Amino acid sequence: MSDSSWIAVDAMGGDEGLAVMLAGVARARRRHEGMRFLLVGDEDAIRAGLAAHPNLTQASEIVHAPEVVDSGEAAGRALRRAKITSMGIAIDLVKQGRAGAAVSSGNTGALMAMAKLSLRTMPGIDRPALAALLPTLGDNDVVMLDLGANAECDANNLIQFAVMGAAYARVTLDLDAPRVALLNIGSEDQKGTDSIRDAAAALRAAGHLPMRFEGFVEGDRLSRGHHDVIVCDGFSGNIALKTAEGTARFVADLLRRAFSSSVRSKIGFLISRPATQLLRDHLDPNNHNGAVFLGLNGLVVKSHGSANELGVATAIHHAAKMVKADLARRIADDLGNFARDAA
Incomplete structure (x- = not known):
């Protein structure tokens, strides 16, 4: 049984360095006062960095690690x-x-x-999935999975992803019955691969799960806010995620270029600054940071390598909510209910 009051933080990971990681942890600590942290990394460097965060010093312990995984290191070598x-x-x-x-x-x-080798998958889960939050035009973000852990998936994988994603949405987005859809090339029932259609049929028949299955969704509807969970294989999901991130950067760069093109444009920028700031905040990945590996016997959250202090704090906030809500138990309960429905 895990100690839910502690979160382990790889203090040495990330592109921005130890100082940003510690600043993010300190920021998260102010939001979750009862949470404590195991800061893993070079003991001397962490101890020196904590001098700037007295509120964190009393709420953390240092666990020394002599080495760091390099950003471009092969997974096999890192495992060893x-x-x-x-x-x-x-x-x-x-x-x-x-x-x-x-x-x-x-x-x-x-x-x-x-994470997969150390924690293993939960009973009833064939493969873990990488899930994250994406911004939408709706009242809340949308959970999307899988985002790259599994390039090819069968119907059972997609069903398990849907169950796990719905449980994650109930915790992270505070929803009683999340709206779930499968990413497809069309909204009609006959569209898509056999795996997608078979998964849809099984999810429609599972009437006792705390979710609302709403069929298929096309890629151009991901950000409309009409769904709370979008399920796909890791190949499609990773492409969709990278496309969305690229589009967000494209829009931001286009606006920057347009507003700096002339004196009149610069005046227009000053007038519209509140609106552009709202757009920037909504699209800022640091406000949605923190992907989680669902389906393991333990919680592991991946923060973006370039995350700033806010981004690190956001990832830790998601981790704290999942721990407090006992997400793994919720997933296990939902899988059991689905199995009984299918029987």
Whole structure:
């Protein structure tokens, strides 16, 4: 049983360095006063960095790790060094039960490999899935999975992803019955692969799950806010995610170029600054940071490598909510209910 009051943080992971990681943890601590942190990494460097965050010093312990996983390191090599790296030790603290979740901004492939090997999948789950929140025009973000952990999926994988994603949405988005859809090339029942159609048929028949299955959704509707959970294989999901991120950067760059093109445009920018600031905040990935590996016997959250202080705090906030809500138990209960429905 994991200690839900502690979160293990890979303090050495991420592109922005130790100072940003500690600032993010300190910010998260102010939001979750009862939460405590196991800061994993170079002990001397962490201790020196904590001098700038007295509120964090009393709420944390340092776990020394002599080495760090490099950003471009192959997953196989990282696995062989797991016992001596800050990333591997942070995950092992979850396995030991000393922490309720682990958070890292490090190498995604290495983190995925270490988490799967150390924590293993939950009973009833064939493969873990990577889930994250994407901004929408609706009242809340949308949960999307899988975002790259599984390039090819069968119907059972998609069904399990839907159950896990719905449980995650209930916790993260505070929804009683999330609206779930499968990403497809059309909204008609006959569209898509056999796996997608078979998964849809099974989810329609599962009437006792705390979700509302709403069929298929096309890629151009992802950000409309009409669904709370969107399910797909990891190949399609990763492409959709990268396309959405690229589009957001394109819009931001286009606006920047347009507003700097002339004196009149610059005046227009000053007038519309509140609206453009709202747009910037809504599209800022730091406000939606924190992808989680669902389906493991323990919680591991991947923070974006380039996340700033706000982004790190957001990822930790998601981890804290999942730990407090006992997400793994909710997923296990929903899988059991689905199995009974199918029987």
